[in-house]
Amino acid sequence: MALDLTSLLGARRDDTVGTMVRGLIGSEILRIAGEIRELVAQGKQVCNLTVGDFSPREFPIPAQLGDAISTALKAGETNYPPSDGVLTLRQAVVRFYERALGLKYPLESVLIAGGARPVIYAIFRAVVDAGETVIYPVPSWNNNHYSYMVGAKPVEVVTSPEHGFMPTVEQLAPHLPEARLLCLCSPLNPTGTMISAEALKDIGQRVVEENRKREAQGRKPLIVMYDQIYWTLTFGQAKHVTPLELVPELAPYTVFVDGISKAFASTGVRVGWAVGPPSIISRMKDVLGHVGAWAPKAEQVAVARFLDDVPAVAGYLETMKQRVDERLVALHQGFSAMKAAGLPVRSIAPQGAIYLSAQFDLIGKAGLRTNDDIRKLLLDKAGFALVPFQAFGLKADTGWFRLSVGAVSMEEIKAGLPRVEAVLREVVGR
Helix, strand or coil: CCCCCCCHCCCHHHHHHCHHHHCCCCCHHHHHHHHHHHHHCCCCCCCECCCCCCCCCCCCCHHHHHHHHHHHHCCCCCCCCCCCCCHHHHHHHHHHHHHHCCCCCCHHHHHECCCCCHHHHHHHHHHHCCEEEEEEEEEEHHHHEEEEEEECCEEEEECCHCCCCCCCCCHHHHHHEEEEEEEEEECCCCCCCCCCCCHHHHHHHHHHHHHHHHHCCCCCEEEEEEEEECCCCCCCCCCCHHHHHHHHHHHEEEEEEEECCCCCCCCCCCEEEEEEEHHHHHHHHHHHHHHHHCCCCHHHHHHHCCCCCCCCCHHHHHHHHHHHHHHHHHHHHHHHHHHCCCCCCEECCCEECCCEEEEEECCCCCCCCCHHHHHHHHHHCCCCCCCCCCCCCCCCCEEEECCCCCCCHHHHHHHHHHHHHHHHHHHHHC
C-alpha cells in the first residue's frame, strides 16, 4: 500500500521558498484560461481569443516537419544534443537568415534552445547584473517578469495607439545613458503592430552613438534584444525590417530572438534560437547549459531539414499567413462596422503576428470601472474571451485588449461578433 503524504504536505507555505519567487507574479493569461475552462465545462459557447497558441485542428504544423520529427525519432536521435544546438540546425539557421533576411552570420553566432523563452531568459542572465537598468515598452510580453527575476531596475516606456504601441526615439533617449538592455519586439506581442523602418533606424543610430560614448569612457555597452519571433507573419503592405539592415553598426550589440513556434504553428515542438555576437552567445550557452533548456535532439534534426526545404517553407507560410490574416481582418472589419454604427469600440488594422488590438471604450459606463470589468462582461454575456493589456505591463485602464486568433475558427469569430455587438448596444442603450 502506498504511503499517503497528503496530510503531511499540508497547505501551501510561502516560508519554504525564497524571496524572489514569493514576489514573482503568475500569468494573468493562465488565470483567465481557468475561467474559460469553467464556462466551457458548463456548456457555454466561448470564442477564445486569449491564448497566444494554435489549435492543431485549425493550424497543423507543416507535414514535412512532422514527418521529419518521426524519422529522426525512429533513427534514434534521442540522446543529449550539443549545448549550443545540433550542428546541422545551426548551419540551417545561418542559411535561413542569409536567404530570407539578407544577414550573413558566422556559425558561432547561433544558439539553439527549447523555444524562445529560454533564449530571452539567457539574454537577461548573460547581459544584466542586479541593479542595472532594462528599458522596455509597455504593453509588451513578459519583460517585466524577466527584469524582476534578474534583479534589474525596470524602466517602462508607455506607448500610444497613435504610434502603433511602438516606442519612439524621443521616448527612449532620456533613459539610454543608464541602460544595460533595451528590449524591442516587432511584430509586437500583444498588439499585432510593427515598428516602422524610420523609427527603428532612429533608435538604432541613437544606440550606436551611446555605445561610442561608453567605449571612450570604458563602460559596458547598451545591448539590444530584438524579439522577432513573428517576423514571417506580416500582412498587407507591412514589411518586417531588422535593425541591422538599417544600422549595420548595431551588429556587435544586437541579439535576435527567434524560432519556429509562431511561424510554423509549432508551439509544442519547442525549438527556438538566438542569433547575435559570439561573445554574448557563448555566455548564453553556459547559462542554458546549467538550466538544461535545450530543444529535443530529434526536433532539432527535423527543423534543420525543414528549414532547408525552401519550397515547403514558402508554401506553408503562404497558407499560414492567409489563414491568420482572414481571421484578423474579420475581427477588424466587424469592430469597424460597430464603430461606424456609433458603438464604443475600435481596432488597429492588423500588420503582423497573430494578434489584433481592440479598444472597448466602456470605462465609466454601466458601472464598468476597469479593464477586467469589461473583460468579464464580454466573457459572461457574449462568450467572447480576450486579454487586457494589463497582462502585458500596462497599468492604466484604457479599454485596450489583445485578441489572439490562433486557436479559433472563422465560424467561431463570425458567431461571436454579433454577440459582442448585442452587449455593446445593451451597455450604451442603443
